[in-house]
Amino acid sequence: MTLQGKRVLITGGGSGAGADLARGFAGAGAEVVIAGRRGEALRAVAEPLGARWVQADVTDETSVQQMYAAVGACDIIIANAGAADSGVMAKTTLAQWNAMIAVNLTGVFLTFREALGQFAGNGRLIAVASTAGLKGYAKVAPYAAAKHGVVGLVRSLALEVARKGITVNAICPGFLDTPMTDHSVQVIAEKTGKSLAEARAALEALSPQGRLYQPSEVTAAALYLASDGASGVNGACLAISGGEV
Secondary structure, eight states: OOOTTOEEEEETTTSHHHHHHHHHHHHTTOEEEEEESOHHHHHHHHHHHTOEEEEOOTTOHHHHHHHHHHHOOOSEEEEOOOOOOOOOGGGOOHHHHHHHHIIIIIHHHHHHHHHHTTOSSOEEEEEEOOGGGTSOOTTOHHHHHHHHHHHHHHHHHHHHHGGGTEEEEEEEESSBSSHHHHHHHHHHHHHHOOOHHHHHHHHHTTSTTSSOBOHHHHHHHHHHHHSGGGTTOOSOEEEESTTOO
C-alpha cells in the first residue's frame, strides 16, 4: 500500500496509538502531521519521521481552526485524541463528566467539522473510538457515553457526505497496550487494592483472546480505511476486540 502524495493529520499524535499511526502512515509514504497539547512529546515522535507537528487542543474551537490553518488541506484526518477516566456513577462529578465528553466527543466533532471545509476532493475521516462505543462497561459511564456519541456521529455524518467522495468510519479497539491503559491499570490497583499485575489481568480478561491489543492493529485498520480499496466502506465501526463485540 502506498499513500504517496497524501497528507494525513493525526490528533493525539504524541504517544500511544497516535504515535504508532504516525509511524505507520509515514511508512506508507504519506506526509504526516501530528497534533496534540504536549509540544515536546509531539516533537519526539515527529522528528525521526520527518513529520510536522502542531500544538492544538481539540476541545477548543479556535485552537482546532488554527490547527487546520497551520496544517493546510489534508486528504486523511484521524481523530485519535482522547482520554479515559473511571469511577462509580454516584461519585462522578460534573467536571469529570464534562471532561470526558469534551475530549472524546466534542473533540471529534470539532476535528471533523472543520475538516469538511478544507477537503479539496475525496477525503477520509477516521475516528479512533472504542469497544466502549459499542457496549457498556461498569464504572466508565461518561467515557462510554462519549464513545457511543462518536459512533453515532460517524454513522450520521457518513450519510451526509456519501455522495461527496468522503468516507467517515470509526475504529473501535478494546483495551490497547498503551500508556493510557497503564494509567487505567494504576487507577484500578489504587481503588481495589489489587496488584498492578492483577489489575492488568482483569483488563486482559475482558478480551476473548485474553490479551491487550497492540497499537499496530489500530494502525493497520486505519491504513485500510484510508486506502482506495476502502472507498465503499462508509459509516462502519470496525471492532478490534477478539470477538467481544
